[in-house]
Amino acid sequence: MPAASNVYAHALADEDYGYPLWDPGYEQKAGEVEIGDVGFIEKGRFVRLFNVMQRPDDELNALRGVPEGFRQLTIDEKHISTSSINRDSFWSKHITKVEAKATAGAGSTFDASLTYKATSSSGAILHLPTGYAEERQVSERSMIMHEYLRRNYEHWHRYIQQSQKFTVAENDLLFVRGWVKTADWIVAAFAHSKEEEGASIGGGHGLFKASFSIDLAKQEVQGGWTNRCARTKQEAHQVDQCIFIHFLKHTAHDRWNGC
Template sequence: MDPMHQDALGSPSPHHAYAEHLFSLGFGLPLWQPYPIEPSDNLLGNVGYVRDGIFHRLFNAMLSGDRESNVATGTPSPVSPAMLPDPVGDGQEPGIGSLDPKSNVFCSSGTSFTGEISGLRIDYQLSFKSTVPSGSLLVLPGGAYRARLYPESDPGQDVARYMFEHYHAWQARALRAKDSAFAGEPLVFVTGYVRSGQWAAATFDQTDGQAHISHSMGSVTEPSSFSLDSPNGRLYHHSHLSRGTPGVQLPAGQRMLPRWTPSQDTLRPLRIEYTLFINACKIRFRSPSVTLGGNVGDGLEHADYIDILLSYILKHCDAHAAAAHDGDVYALCKTRDFPSKRQFVRLLDDVSPEIEVDEAGLAFLATRGTKSPIGIFSRLREFRTSRRKGSRQDLTHRAPSPTSPANGSWNALEVFYRGLR
């Protein structure tokens, strides 16, 4: 088996462990290798794929093929305005995490921390304590920004139907593209993301359940460092300034910030930010290996939560294809402790969420009620129609970034679902 996916001892690779540990935060799919972008870039509408914890962009499905960002691969089919409604507002939600430095540190379940990142200091030190054998950490010294196509909801069914119609053409185009590394991986449509200019990430495993991890940043231009106090534990880490653990690869095109010396005090770092999480819509077509009543848990190690939900949908209906979004997963889990992937498989069997299949043979989770994501999405479409008729309404919604506190205490899922209540 590829060592990038599993080591000789059978432990999951760092990117799989990190993605499972931090998905519960409620921000979408965690990227072990954050995707570098210019501050002016916008990932909304990007179509690409995730491999080894890295997002690979193919094109933007909401821009025409002659736009500069699409020239390399082209857009197989421009978006029809009738198929995808206009975003509400500009999609940008300002980050204010620096007002509460303690909210700039994220830990997976079973891990806690002491210390804080002070806005008055460029150096800091954090101490983590874990009572579980494995976990992951994310530190954002400067906070983060969040952008979503539809801030009050997930994208509903329209994005999925658009993907369903063009999916095979997109795959064929990507496979034919010159210098493309695409090998037929599942495509994702980006409907939101979290980005930051500074970050440090770590994941650890094989501890005795009483591990201590230290993290420090010497200055704004020096690499951060992690250390693990556990005799048998393993630690993988990196940051925006450093590769960190030997063997941690960087995505193609990622640029390291220049190092400073006393004689270079006028040198400015390259302006670049990094995408840490993406909200994604996925499609899966039925194949001979995906049969009605198949095992949802097959290939669980390399699947994300959306993949598990797609398997469940195809298992329990005879649709031609299934569609799911990370928002569907969060909706199923919001009233309970967030499950591991194995627990999520059992949760689906216990809850048995209803499935609906449209006339084209595409299956979704059925959502009921005016405050469901699809219900909210329908109201947004009605708003667009009324606006074109001259109605002046303002549905622009801005929410705090993932690094802001919620009612005085940090609860990522509570912030994520505030608009659904």
């Protein structure tokens, strides 16, 4: 059976916001995803090793340190764009959004369900309860990060393997040039279901409190997964969950690939 994170990323790959992360959360000790991060994706979550746009003693580099001979990268704001995304759902191309309901309950809670119809045997859904996300990225036309990556990726890779003891292939090492973040999220993916099957994501007692599950109508699915953000009241409006990531990475024949 395929991994949920791979099914999800492949299904939402056509979105023009970068690589979809199955787990948009972050290590509390490391901090949220930022431009300039060097790291890798593991089980649908980005793992930072260090950040080249911050000082070696910055809190973003406190957990794992920086390579020997580290030189901080500075990028002028003219190369960086920011924008707002007012959208509550993303779904793969063979899914049709059918219905979204929210019914007020006692106090500030409410029941919610999202119903979709799939015309493919696999797919993915991302729902943003707040209906809002922010995007920040270095322009694809800017050569600053490309040149910095070219000069450093071999050194980074040796450092990660020898000093950090991570087994990461060169083409799995990512250099973050941008992100899309939100405050709260729900994701679902399915594979090997029967075509034209209905899917419903729902739960009771509020989007911020409920446990969500995917319920495929005919129950003939071999792989169906959900994941959601668990936040405290104090965290509920913090836009720090990275749902899409833009990155550069080294590929064969000294070519550079990005997302």
